[in-house]
Amino acid sequence: MRSYHLDSGAGIDGLTLREHPDPEPGPGQALVAVRAVSLSFRDLMVLRGDYVLPVKPDVVPVADGAGVVAAVGPGVTAVRVGDRVAGNVFPSWRDGPFDLRHLAQLGGSLDGTLTELALLDADSLVPLPAHLSFAEAATLPCAAVTAWNALTGDGVGLRPGQTLLTLGSGGVSLFALQLGRALGARVIATTSGPAKARRLVELGADEVIDYRTVPDWAGRVRELTDGRGADRVVDVAGLLEQSLRAVRVAGHVACVGFVSDTAPPLDPRALFGSGATVRALAVGSRAQFLELNAFLERHRLHPVLDRSFPFDRAADAFRHYASGAAFGKVTIGLPAWSRPHGAL
Template identity: 70%
Template sequence: MSRLDSIQRPASEPAAPARTIRSYHARSGGGIASLAVREHPMPVPGPGEVLVAVRAVSLSFRELLVLRGSYVLPVRPDVVPVSDGAGEVVATGPGVGTVAAGDRVTATLFPTWQHGPFGAQHLPQLGGSLDGLLTEFAVLPETALVPIPAHLSYREAATLPCAAVTAWNALTGDGRGVRAGDTVVTLGSGGVSLFAIQFARLLGARVIATTGDPAKAARLRALGADEVVDRRDTPDWDGPVRELTAGRGADRIIDVVGTLDRSLRAVAIEGHVACVGFVGGAPVPLDPRLLFASAATVRALAVGSRAQFLEMNRAIGARELRPVIDRVFGFDDAPEAYRYYESASPFGKVVIALD
C-alpha cells in the first residue's frame, strides 16, 4: 500500500488519522545511540498548517551538535531530529491558500523567520525546539514552506534549508553582497563551503578554496574553485591567500571552522568575514588588533530567512545548479547515515531517502 493511500479527504480538509507513521526520536546529549523509531497516529493539520509526506532529509553538522548536547539553541526532550527535508503536500488545514496537494516543498529551518533581521522571536527551529523531519509525515506551518526548484529531485532539494541558505546568506546577506570580480575564500569541503563555491561563481566571483585533504583538490576545482590551497602543506593558509591576491587579501571569507584569526589576516581591508561555525573545535582567542588592522566586518549568521531562501531558489532555478550529494541511505539506516557523516569526511551532503 502507498503511504498516501490512507488519505482520502480533499486537500482542503485535514487528513484523518487513519494509520500510523514512523518517526525517529533522539535525546540531546544521548548521541547517535539515542536514535529510536516509534510509531504515531497520522498527524492532522490544523488551521494554517500543511501535512507533508517527507521524501528525503539531509544531515548537517548541526544534527551532530543536537545529539551531542552541544547545540547552541534549545532542544526539546525526545525530539524528532533533522531540520532539512523535502516532500510532497498531501493535505492542508483550514485557511491554507498558497499550497495544494501534490506541491513539492521544503521548509525553512526557522519557521517564523519570514524576512528582515533575525531576532529572539524566531528562535524556534525544526529538529531542535520543534520536532523535525526525520519522519514519514510532518505537519508544518504554511508560511514555512518553500517551493522546490523544478529541476531538482526531492533528494537534492533536501540539502538546501540549512547549508545552502547559510552559504547564500554569507555571500549576499550583509547589504552589499558579493559582486562580479570579488575574491571569495571557502574553507574545507563541508556542505556550506561547497554551496558557497557554487554560489560565488554564479555571482561572478573568483574562488579560492582551502582543504586539508589534497585528494579533494581536483573535485573542488571541478566544482568551480579557481585556486585551491592545501592546508596540510601550508596550515598558515592566510599567507597563500595574500599571495594569490597580490597582497590585497580576499573580499569575503566564509569561515566554517572558527579560525577567525587567520580569516582576519587573509581578508582585504574593509572586507567581510562570515562566521558560520566552528567545526574545527575550540576557537582560538581573537586578538582585537587584527580587527583594527583589517577594518573588516565579522558577521555571525544563523542560516537565513524564508525571503532569502526564495531568492536563492530563484538563482538555483535560473542556472539549474545542482547540489553535491555524497551518499544516500534508506530511512531504516538513519543511524548508519549519522555515523557515516560523522566519521567519513564526506564530499557533499549525506541524504536519508524515504521514497
C-alpha cells in the same frame, strides 16, 4: 506513520524509530509527506548534546527535508496538496533581520523532518526548484541558505570579479563555492589532501590551498591576490584570526560556525587592523530561501551529493556523516507515501 526520536546528548545510538497515528493538520498547518532529508553539522551537535540552541526532549531530529504536501488545515492558501516543498529551518523567520522571536527551529525546539509525515507551518514552506530531485532539494534549508546569506545577506553582496575564500569542503563551503562562481567571483578554497583539492577544482575553484602542507593559508591567500586579500571569507570553522589576515582591508568575513570549543581568542587588534566586517549568521529567512531557489533555477545549479541511505538505516547515515569521509551532502530517502483508505 513512523518517526525517529532522540534526546539531545544521547548520541547516534539514542535514535529510536516509533510508530504514531497519522497526524491531521490544524489551522495554518500543512502535512508534508517527507521524501528526503539531509544531514548537517547542527544535527551532530544535537546528537552530542552541544547544540547552542534549545532542544526539546524526545525531539524528531533533522531540520532539512523535502517532500509533498499531503493535506492542509483550515485557512491554508499558501500551499496546495501535491506541491513539492521544503520547510525553513526557523519557521517564523519570514524576512528581515533575525531576532529572538524567531528562535524556534526545526529539529531542535520544534520537531524536525526525520519522519514519514511532518506537520509544518504552511506559511514557512517554500516551493522546490523544478530541476532538483527530492534528495537534492533536501540539502538546501540549512547549508545552502546559510551560504546564500553569507554571500548576499549583508546588503552589499559578492560582486563579479571579486575574490571569495571558502574554508574546507563541508556543505556550506561547497554551496558557497558553487554560488560564488555563479555570481562571477574568483574562488579560492582551502582543504586537506589532494583528492579533495581535485574535487574542488572540478567544481570550479580557481585556486585550492592544502592547509596541511601550507599551514599559513592566510599568507598564501595574500600571495594569490597580490597582497590585497580576499574580498569575502566564508568561515565555517571559527578561525577568525586567520580569516582576518586573509581578507582585504574593509572586506567581509561571514562567520557561520565553529568546529572546536578551544579556538584561540580573537585579538581585538586583528579586528581593528583589518578594518573588516565580521558578521555572525545562522541560516536565513524564508525570503532568502526563495531568492536562493530562484538563483538555483536560473543557473541550473545542482547540489553536491555524497551518498543516500534508506529511512530504515538512518543511524548508518549519521555514522557515515560523522566519520568525516563524505564529500557532499549525506541524505536519507523515503518512499512515496500513499494515503491509507479513510486516512485524513
